[in-house]
Amino acid sequence: MAMVLDAFASYVQNMLTEMVSGEVHMLLGVTDEIEKMDVKLKDLKNFLADADRRNITDNRVQEWVAELKRAMYEAADILDLCQLKAMEQGLSTKDVGCFNPLLFCMRNPSHAHDIGTRIKALNKRLSIIKERSAAFSFIPLGSYEDRSSKLDLDQVLDLEMIANLPRLQKLTIKYCQKMKAVEGVPLLQRLFLSDNNMETIPEYMGGINPRQLELYCSPALLASIAVGKSGPEWDKFSHVEHVKTYASQGDNSRKWNLNFF
Numbered sequence: 001m002a003m004v005l006d007a008f009a010s011y012v013q014n015m016l017t018e019m020v021s022g023e024v025h026m027l028l029g030v031t032d033e034i035e036k037m038d039v040k041l042k043d044l045k046n047f048l049a050d051a052d053r054r055n056i057t058d059n060r061v062q063e064w065v066a067e068l069k070r071a072m073y074e075a076a077d078i079l080d081l082c083q084l085k086a087m088e089q090g091l092s093t094k095d096v097g098c099f100n101p102l103l104f105c106m107r108n109p110s111h112a113h114d115i116g117t118r119i120k121a122l123n124k125r126l127s128i129i130k131e132r133s134a135a136f137s138f139i140p141l142g143s144y145e146d147r148s149s150k151l152d153l154d155q156v157l158d159l160e161m162i163a164n165l166p167r168l169q170k171l172t173i174k175y176c177q178k179m180k181a182v183e184g185v186p187l188l189q190r191l192f193l194s195d196n197n198m199e200t201i202p203e204y205m206g207g208i209n210p211r212q213l214e215l216y217c218s219p220a221l222l223a224s225i226a227v228g229k230s231g232p233e234w235d236k237f238s239h240v241e242h243v244k245t246y247a248s249q250g251d252n253s254r255k256w257n258l259n260f261f
Contacts, residue, residue, distance in 0.1 A: 033119045037075075040126040044068060047130075047138035061136055064129070071125050078118050149187070171210075182208055190214070196248065201225075201236040212242040222247035226258050 048068065137158045139151075149169040153159065156176050164184040172192040173179060182204045193202070194216040201221070205213075215225075222245050225233050237243055245258040 033116065033123055036123050037119060037126065040123065040130055044126065044130060044133070047133050047136075050138045058136075064132055064136065067132075068129050071122065071129060074118075074122055074125070078115065078122070081118075082115065180204065193217070201233050203236070205236040205240075210240060213237060213240045213244070215243070215245045217245065217247055219247045221245075222258055 048065070137156050139153065139156060139159070149167045150172075151162075151165070151168055151170070152172040152174075153162075153176055154172075154174040158178060159176050160178050161181040162171070162179070162183075162185070163181065166184065166186060168185045169187050170190045170192075171182070171185070171188060172194075174192075174194040177195070179202065182202075185208055188208055188210045190212045191208070191210040192214045196216065196218060198215075198217040199221050201215070215221075221233070224231050225237070225243075225245055228234060229238075243259065
């Protein structure tokens with residue numbers, strides 16, 4: 001599903017490029033609707049990538065994905081209709097392939113109203129789908145993967161797993177109390193964990209190998225780490241080359257730090 005959405009978003013982007021160099025004065029507002037659709041599709045594509053990676057099986061999420069799939073079918077129907085209209089004008093399949101059929105429909109007054117109305121209706125559906133996605137705390141992993149090797153997570157309350165991010169080098173996790181697993185991050189160099197109430201190092205630390213760990217935690221956990229090899233936390237971080245640990249009281253009036261190199 002993510003691949004289909006990605007391909008469609010790319011198609012719309014190419015279409016917009018053609019519109020910039022074409023006779024857009026005839027489109028009157030439809031261009032704005034298409035641009036809105038482009039933005040929504042890219043956002044939803046990124047959310048869907050997160051749903052795929054986290055292997056979410058929650059029924060509500062499955063319903064959300066199904067709704068998005070139906071919207072994508074509607075988008076495909078619009079494109080098919082445009083191509084059909086182009087062929088009805090006497091253009092061969094070969095000719096249709098030489099230009100953008102949606103752009104053709106938008107330039108043709110006899111088709112523009114119908115297509116524009118359907119695109120506006122589709123945009124409303126995509127807006128509702130995007131609003132519903134907020135309930136699932138999706139992370140825009142697609143945009144992350146396209147642009148960098150850094151991922152920052154701050155108070156993503158329902159997130160339980162990060163997996164299969166082969167290019168990830170820097171990971172920040174702040175106040176994600178339900179996080180249970182981090183795996184599939186072979187290039188991870190730096191891990192930043194922050195939760196002033198953290199009283200034990202997460203178990204997933206034993207399964208990853210960052211070069212540097214920076215930990216902001218409770219004074220109790222820092223004291224346990226300070227014991228070193230004889231403490232209960234040692235096996236979770238002893239394989240990390242550089243460890244920096246910080247702790248403070250709730251009012252931040254007193255602070256402590258501890259380093260292992």
